[in-house]
Amino acid sequence: MTRRSLGALLAAVLLGSALTTAGEAAARLRVVATIPDLAALTEAVGGDRVTVDVLARAGQNPHDLEIRPSLMVKLRRADALVVNGLDLDQWADAVIRGASNAGVVPGAPGHIDASRGVPVLDVPAGRVDRSMGDVHPRGNPHYTLDPGLAAVVTQNILEGLARVAPAERPVFERQRQAFLERLDGAMPGWQARLAPVRDARIVVYHNNFVYFLRRFGLTQVGTIEDRPGIPPSPAHLARLIGTLRDGRRPLLVVAEPWNDQRLAARLAEEAGGRLVVLNPKPGASRGGDAYLAAVEANVEALARAMRRDPS
Numbered sequence: 001m002t003r004r005s006l007g008a009l010l011a012a013v014l015l016g017s018a019l020t021t022a023g024e025a026a027a028r029l030r031v032v033a034t035i036p037d038l039a040a041l042t043e044a045v046g047g048d049r050v051t052v053d054v055l056a057r058a059g060q061n062p063h064d065l066e067i068r069p070s071l072m073v074k075l076r077r078a079d080a081l082v083v084n085g086l087d088l089d090q091w092a093d094a095v096i097r098g099a100s101n102a103g104v105v106p107g108a109p110g111h112i113d114a115s116r117g118v119p120v121l122d123v124p125a126g127r128v129d130r131s132m133g134d135v136h137p138r139g140n141p142h143y144t145l146d147p148g149l150a151a152v153v154t155q156n157i158l159e160g161l162a163r164v165a166p167a168e169r170p171v172f173e174r175q176r177q178a179f180l181e182r183l184d185g186a187m188p189g190w191q192a193r194l195a196p197v198r199d200a201r202i203v204v205y206h207n208n209f210v211y212f213l214r215r216f217g218l219t220q221v222g223t224i225e226d227r228p229g230i231p232p233s234p235a236h237l238a239r240l241i242g243t244l245r246d247g248r249r250p251l252l253v254v255a256e257p258w259n260d261q262r263l264a265a266r267l268a269e270e271a272g273g274r275l276v277v278l279n280p281k282p283g284a285s286r287g288g289d290a291y292l293a294a295v296e297a298n299v300e301a302l303a304r305a306m307r308r309d310p311s
Helices: 003-027 036-049 069-076 092-099 147-164 166-199 210-215 234-245 261-271 288-308
Strands: 029-033 050-054 080-083 111-113 201-204 219-223 251-255 274-277
Touching (some): 036 147, 080 092, 080 147, 147 166, 147 288, 251 261
């Protein structure tokens, strides 16, 4: 074979490989999730049949996201949108309107509400108004922090993806089942490591972790915010510290990366407790393993805080 024919053959092989890769990428469903938790769970179900982008990054407060044109661009060509629902990501409504993508509007096949069928906690009784702070009328929206609810959430995602790509349902079902088996395998270890934390009183900055704490039998005794989303008043902090000082059990104060950690640390010090920073969002790694890693990191942070607590 001549050098010229060898070069032509190599070029053909490379071109064929590039076309195959491009074809595979084009065949994948383009999915956008509003928050990183849902992006990771969507990748766990979709695997290599999807490409997933996310609107709120891991270090951002999902309650209050700035609407930018770049978010609308992400959604404009999406085949599906996965939303948290329960009013957590209401800002997504403006992104949907700006994207002008009929396939992902509420009611369209590609609009996937991950909250369907979730047993919602903290549903307020009676009238709700803005004077009460950032209260969610339909209940606490942070259900993705409970790994025990991943089966419900991933089933919603599976049904949504299968509406858009029905031929892929068997693949989605296999991948979801494999992810849930890994999660179920990790759960006993998480339960065992958090058993000592059941002796502790837990104060949270914002009421984000109610699902997580209930799943593992942990006790929340207060919040730094006296009204959700509103900085605490000095009077509220004084009352909270006074109440916590009287307790005999260990105290853990839980804050998130975007909270006022100096305030949380001062409250923990004055009340005789320990500050623990938990990040409820998966980080840079992708797929179902990112979701499992986020749970693992928070379990380990709480367990480590108890091992260091001198009480």
